Amino acid sequence: MPLTLPDSVLQRLKQAKRVVALTGGGMAAASKVPSFREAHTGEWAQYDVSELATVQAYLRNPRMVWEWYEHRRRTAEAAEPNAAHYALVDLEQHYPTFTLITQTIDGLHWRAGSRDLIELNGCLRRSRCYEAGHIISAWEDVGESPPRCPHCGSMLRPGVVMFGEGLPEWELRAARAAVEQCDVFVCVGDVGAIEPVSSFPFAAKRVGALLLSIDAENSIYTLLADHVIEQPLSEALPELVRLVVGEIGELDAAAFPIEP
């Protein structure tokens, strides 16, 4: 169904220079990436979260925690970006500054082509070594689990934020800075309602940004939104691109008028 927006909203979207989008669980669900709960089945169901996804668990049983995250990485790799992932890439290319803040860990935004990307909870495709924090995305498989860091030989751990861990400092600072300077803030799908992410829409409102909420359940983001779009995100975002950026066909027609 075509999307229509009030003129005032469309004008502000067209004039915006600095745009921030926030995604989370809703975006992953639209690509059928199993959530923690959905992945926590079969042979894994016998283990508690505290045995699989905390630093304490990793120190007690690094092999099991590593294999749990390998299981999740494989399921994420089997998923594909959806139309909304690609629409966010279009928006990044359209606006002078477009920052995508995500709570997803599946790496689908990167695979779709988003580059001004802040992964607040890390990403399954990266690992880091426990001792020195080297970021590693490839290693030689010599049958060790977890593998060793190629730089310093310490054990690798998943490059994602585990339960009970704080968010990474650089990412959090960069996300806050982007929100505090944006003129449009778009919340896409269901996103976490816990601090610090739940404070982002307030920060955006404080600086006078237009707040859009797309396909999010009733939450703080929809309550604060200047405009709420209820269509599923994988339909709504490509439609938003069509309204703001225009269709490629239209651009071509304007640039190269067809001779009669």
Ligand SMILES: [Zn+2]
């Ligand atoms: Zn290392």
